[in-house]
Amino acid sequence: MPTFTxxxxxxxxxxxxxxxxxxxxxxxxxPHYCYHPKLSIAGNCRMCLVEVEKxxxxxxxxxxxxxxxxxxxxxxxxxxxxxxxxxxxxxxHHPIDCPxxxxxxxxxxxxxxxxxxxxxxxYALEEKVHxxxxxxxxxxxxxxxxxxxxxxxxxxxxxxxxxxxxxEFFSRSDHSEISIFPGRPxxxxxxxxxxxxxxxxxxxxKDFRFKCRVWFLKSADSICPGCANGCNVMADFKGDILxxxxxxxxxxxxxTWLCDAxxxxxxxxxxxxxxxxxxxxxxxxxxxxxxAALFTTALRLRxxxxxxxxxxxxxxxxxxSSNEELFLVRKLAxxxxxxxxxxxxxxxxxxxxxDDFLIKADKNPNSQGARLLGITExxxxxxxxxxxxxxxxxxxxxxxxxxxxxxxxxxxxxxxxPFVAQVATNEGALSRAAHAVLPSASFAExxxxxxxxxxxxxxxxxxxxxxxxxxxxxxxxxxxxxxLGAGWKFAGEESVFRALAETARPFSGMSYESIGDLGRExxxxxxxxxxx
Numbered sequence: 001m002p003t004f005t006x007x008x009x010x011x012x013x014x015x016x017x018x019x020x021x022x023x024x025x026x027x028x029x030x031p032h033y034c035y036h037p038k039l040s041i042a043g044n045c046r047m048c049l050v051e052v053e054k055x056x057x058x059x060x061x062x063x064x065x066x067x068x069x070x071x072x073x074x075x076x077x078x079x080x081x082x083x084x085x086x087x088x089x090x091x092x093h094h095p096i097d098c099p100x101x102x103x104x105x106x107x108x109x110x111x112x113x114x115x116x117x118x119x120x121x122x123y124a125l126e127e128k129v130h131x132x133x134x135x136x137x138x139x140x141x142x143x144x145x146x147x148x149x150x151x152x153x154x155x156x157x158x159x160x161x162x163x164x165x166x167x168e169f170f171s172r173s174d175h176s177e178i179s180i181f182p183g184r185p186x187x188x189x190x191x192x193x194x195x196x197x198x199x200x201x202x203x204x205x206k207d208f209r210f211k212c213r214v215w216f217l218k219s220a221d222s223i224c225p226g227c228a229n230g231c232n233v234m235a236d237f238k239g240d241i242l243x244x245x246x247x248x249x250x251x252x253x254x255x256t257w258l259c260d261a262x263x264x265x266x267x268x269x270x271x272x273x274x275x276x277x278x279x280x281x282x283x284x285x286x287x288x289x290x291x292a293a294l295f296t297t298a299l300r301l302r303x304x305x306x307x308x309x310x311x312x313x314x315x316x317x318x319x320x321s322s323n324e325e326l327f328l329v330r331k332l333a334x335x336x337x338x339x340x341x342x343x344x345x346x347x348x349x350x351x352x353x354x355d356d357f358l359i360k361a362d363k364n365p366n367s368q369g370a371r372l373l374g375i376t377e378x379x380x381x382x383x384x385x386x387x388x389x390x391x392x393x394x395x396x397x398x399x400x401x402x403x404x405x406x407x408x409x410x411x412x413x414x415x416x417x418p419f420v421a422q423v424a425t426n427e428g429a430l431s432r433a434a435h436a437v438l439p440s441a442s443f444a445e446x447x448x449x450x451x452x453x454x455x456x457x458x459x460x461x462x463x464x465x466x467x468x469x470x471x472x473x474x475x476x477x478x479x480x481x482x483x484l485g486a487g488w489k490f491a492g493e494e495s496v497f498r499a500l501a502e503t504a505r506p507f508s509g510m511s512y513e514s515i516g517d518l519g520r521e522x523x524x525x526x527x528x529x530x531x532x
Contacts, residue, residue, distance in 0.1 A: 013025060020048050033045040033199045044152060090149045108199035131148075147202040227364070233248050258358075273470070280436070314342070315329060319369075322473075329342075336485075344367075344377065397430060425441070446493070
């Protein structure tokens with residue numbers, strides 16, 4: 001752990017740490033473009049120059065190792081003059097089209113110009129070298145070669161992370177540019193990361209282009225609901241509309257990357273939403289107040305239990321639900337309804353894409369959480385068998401709990417059940433066939449925890465209140481249970497998680513504080529006591 005001094009501050013860092021990374025760890029910003037913590041060091045932008053005592057020349061901090069007793073200055077006039085000169089060189093042929101650039105507001109070139117530059121260009125606009133603009137190069141990416149500062153992050157990402165090598169440098173001198181090889185557009189499942197790592201507006205995301213200026217957006221720490229990997233993301237929103245996912249660093253889960261399919265999962269919070277409780281009578285869907293919808297659902301469940309026993313009621317859980325919600329679903333089924341039929345399915349037809357990096361075949365964020373809480377896929381098979389045999393008189397389904405069935409199969413199966421209630425976020429064949437639809441908040445509108453395929457329990461935070469008349473699932477489940485006489489007094493997801501940690505062995509000893517920002521591994525030890 002060498003000890004060094006930077007701008008008068010003394011600190012110790014692990015052996016082998018570069019000056020730039022050491023400065024970042026203690027809160028000192030050194031401007032840079034080509035450096036990225038998850039890519040090899042190129043050292044070609046020269047923006048990270050610093051003054052090191054006893055060194056005759058300025059050093060690039062991204063590739064200079066901290067040594068014992070080293071004294072570094074980042075704020076001298078010599079450093080500032082050098083960095084300003086490098087910045088001017090990068091701007092000589094830049095089109096300066098910030099007002100129409102989608103990167104405006106989070107552009108490294110723009111930010112550092114305001115901090116170090118503020119100079120007038122020595123080149124007239126017509127004298128600048130012009131290159132191709134708005135090129136669709138495949139995947140989720142649009143390339144504007146004029147804005148590129150040749151930092152090589154994109155080239156290194158495609159060489160070192162995806163191994164697909166679709167981009168390279170072409171031409172020489174001030175005509176040098178990055179581009180794809182002729183006839184070889186981007187062809188991998190991680191193209192969106194190129195827009196994330198581009199420090200300027202050269203590589204932008206097709207889906208987000210011109211949708212919203214970034215300074216209008218707010219962010220919430222979340223978890224991608226697209227598969228069992230549980231990639232950490234920032235969910236960017238304005239009002240009650242999500243606009244994009246960006247990867248959030250977690251070296252144990254997704255490093256700093258996100259797959260292209262996961263980036264588009266945000267749309268589930270916006271599109272085809274269920275926003276009003278519905279009761280269907282004589283084939284006619286009628287909007288209902290929440291009290292009426294909960295009362296009707298609880299009444300039909302009670303009537304089935306009283307007439308045919310608890311075994312005439314079934315509950316299908318969803319691996320899209322949080323640990324807290326699944327805990328209450330299990331508690332509702334086992335203690336309130338006392339049904340033997342409880343299960344979930346992790347299958348999703350037609351979406352089995354997987355790889356050895358981030359993408360998992362299970363397209364649900366919390367299948368492992370359901371299993372650890374004693375909700376099984378075998379229980380789902382038994383439940384479907386009981387439904388097909390006409391033994392279920394009332395069915396409560398969470399999310400798209402029958403997602404592995406086609407629309408026609410779903411309708412045919414549900415036609416055998418006199419009463420079906422669904423608690424869900426999005427429209428589908430099930431919501432169109434259900435007798436009661438209780439709209440639930442999306443992942444962006446509620447908080448809780450997911451357990452990924454490796455057993456890591458991770459928190460996701462709400463960004464904004466539920467849209468329309470949708471409610472948090474915890475509120476819906478507790479409302480149903482209390483209509484059935486349970487007397488639950490849970491107040492929010494944290495109170496539910498405390499109860500979960502007290503009774504579910506894999507989560508024993510956990511709290512939201514101990515989970516933190518990066519998650520915590522669940523313990524081995526099987527399902528909760530009495531689990532089905």
